[in-house]
Amino acid sequence: MKALLFVTVLFAAACSGSSDQDGAASTVVSSVPTATAAESATASTSESSPATTVPDTTEPATTEPATTVPDTTAAPLPAATVDDLLALGRPIVLAHAAGEDEFPHSTPYGYAQSVAAGVDMLDLDVQLTGDGVLIVQHDGDVDRTTDGTGEVAAMTYEQVAALDNAYWFTADCVCREQPEEAYVYRGIRTGDVAPPAGATPADFAIPRFRDIVERWPDMPLNIEIKGEGATAVEAARVLADELTELDRLDAAVVTSFDDTVVTAFGEFAPTVELTPGLGLSTAWVLDGTPLPDGMRILQLPPEYNGLEVLTPEVVAASHDAGYVIWVWPNDRVWENAAGYEQLLDMGMDGLNINFPGLGVATVQQWIAAS
Numbered sequence: 001m002k003a004l005l006f007v008t009v010l011f012a013a014a015c016s017g018s019s020d021q022d023g024a025a026s027t028v029v030s031s032v033p034t035a036t037a038a039e040s041a042t043a044s045t046s047e048s049s050p051a052t053t054v055p056d057t058t059e060p061a062t063t064e065p066a067t068t069v070p071d072t073t074a075a076p077l078p079a080a081t082v083d084d085l086l087a088l089g090r091p092i093v094l095a096h097a098a099g100e101d102e103f104p105h106s107t108p109y110g111y112a113q114s115v116a117a118g119v120d121m122l123d124l125d126v127q128l129t130g131d132g133v134l135i136v137q138h139d140g141d142v143d144r145t146t147d148g149t150g151e152v153a154a155m156t157y158e159q160v161a162a163l164d165n166a167y168w169f170t171a172d173c174v175c176r177e178q179p180e181e182a183y184v185y186r187g188i189r190t191g192d193v194a195p196p197a198g199a200t201p202a203d204f205a206i207p208r209f210r211d212i213v214e215r216w217p218d219m220p221l222n223i224e225i226k227g228e229g230a231t232a233v234e235a236a237r238v239l240a241d242e243l244t245e246l247d248r249l250d251a252a253v254v255t256s257f258d259d260t261v262v263t264a265f266g267e268f269a270p271t272v273e274l275t276p277g278l279g280l281s282t283a284w285v286l287d288g289t290p291l292p293d294g295m296r297i298l299q300l301p302p303e304y305n306g307l308e309v310l311t312p313e314v315v316a317a318s319h320d321a322g323y324v325i326w327v328w329p330n331d332r333v334w335e336n337a338a339g340y341e342q343l344l345d346m347g348m349d350g351l352n353i354n355f356p357g358l359g360v361a362t363v364q365q366w367i368a369a370s
Contacts, residue, residue, distance in 0.1 A: 079120055080218045081250045082273045086296075086324065090367055091344055092120035093359040094222055094352040096328060097138060101335055101354035104166035104185055105145050105174065106136045108211065109196075109203035115216055117357035121350075122219050126209050127226040128235045133157035134209040134242060138226065145174055146206070147190075153231065157208070164189035166204045209239070213246050221248065222299075222326075222352065225256040225265065232261045240268035253297060275299050285314055290321065298323050299352065301330040302343070315347045326350030337362050 079085045085092055098110025111122055125138040130153050142148045142155070146163035166185035168174045187193035189204040213221065225235050236256075243249050252272050256262050259277035266274055275297050276284070283289035284298070291298075298318055302310050310327065318325055327348045329335055334343065335354050340362040343351060353359045 079220065082220055082253055083250070085120060085220055088120070091348060091363050092326075092350045093118075093356060093363055094121040094123045094326065094350055095119045095356040096123045096352045096354050097125065098122075099354055099356040100174075101332065102356065104169040104204060106138060106206070107165050107204050108207050108215065109166075109185075109199055111212055111216065112199070112203065114356040115219060118360045119356045120220065121222050122212065122216065123222040123224075123352055124209065124212065125224045125226050126235060126239060127152060128231065128238060129157045129160055130154050131156045132234075132238070134235065134238045135160060136207050136209055136212055140227065142206070144168065160206050161208075163206060164204060165206045210242055210246060213242070213248055217246075217248075219251075221252045223252055223254045225254065225261050228256075228258045228261065232256060232258060233264045236261055236265035237268050240265060240272070243269060243272065255299065273297065284318075284323075285309060288317060291323065296323055297326060299326045299328060301328055302334065302346075310346060310348075312346075319347065324349035326352050328352040329354075341366055 095114035097106050099114050103110030103113055124136045126134055141151050146165050147167040148163040170178050170182040188195045189201050225232050243252050249272050253275055254265050254272055255275035257278045259279045262274055262277050274295055276291050300309055325348055327343055340359055344366045351359050
């Protein structure tokens with residue numbers, strides 16, 4: 001009964017989100033990062049854990065579009081593979097869905113800004129269009145973030161790519177019924193509004209997976225395969241093929257909420273780092289059941305509805321077992337400097353967060369003060 005409750009709670013946590021923190025599987029509870037079922041883009045209304053109070057301070061402001069997009073494709077980063085990341089000896093910062101509270105969800109523009117800010121890893125959700133193209137997209141439909149409507153699986157890539165993926169983005173939420181001026185990136189994709197300097201209309205589209213990898217060939221990738229069943233397994237096969245073709249097998253961490261999808265991907269690409277799905281992560285947190293051989297990264301939320309997931313005991317046991325923990329905050333209350341610092345103090349080895357630049361600065365300051 002306890003295990004069933006925990007699974008239900010974690011699954012719900014994944015589905016709600018800091019602004020829809022999925023990370024999910026991208027997290028687990030992940031299953032990555034990056035969680036979810038049908039997620040809402042508004043700030044989470046879940047209660048904070050009674051054991052942890054995070055002051056909501058230093059809230060970043062993003063009411064105006066950034067004016068430039070620095071060229072971040074030229075110089076290779078020092079940590080180009082997963083092994084490189086784990087050898088850094090410090091907490092890493094992952095750009096969750098391109099920094100979804102700061103920039104439009106999963107857009108090339110958001111990833112460009114995140115890379116320019118100095119993140120260590122890009123976090124992506126992937127699934128297939130109806131004509132078999134692997135895209136970076138969280139939801140099973142396009143309704144929440146774009147000016148279109150419909151299921152991704154029923155659309156061609158050409159149809160998906162034509163949509164304005166920043167249509168409903170505001171600094172406070174991805175939502176309707178805001179003043180027109182709140183939609184600061186609306187219309188750039190369709191050519192009705194000029195893009196920020198250095199950007200193009202294509203930077204506000206739903207991209208192909210390979211578009212992101214080819215643009216930043218040295219960035220490690222945290223990848224959640226969305227969906228379940230045969231469709232998700234086919235996406236796993238395509239993902240394995242593309243990582244092989246793009247020579248990024250050693251730079252990827254792959255997961256899904258569904259452990260069977262993780263297993264299937266592992267058969268397609270045996271050398272790629274895997275993160276456990278919901279079942280395996282729950283078994284570890286609740287019962288201390290070791291992860292399968294070769295798995296060494298846990299992706300977990302802090303808590304949900306008063307149930308604390310990242311207790312001191314879980315964190316200590318995870319580190320004693322040789323696992324690292326990449327946290328995906330599933331409540332926007334954590335998405336500020338004070339929240340990030342508290343997560344670092346709790347022993348997190350990675351922050352899969354929605355304000356990437358702030359996260360990078362906070363990690364730097366935390367290291368300097370340690």
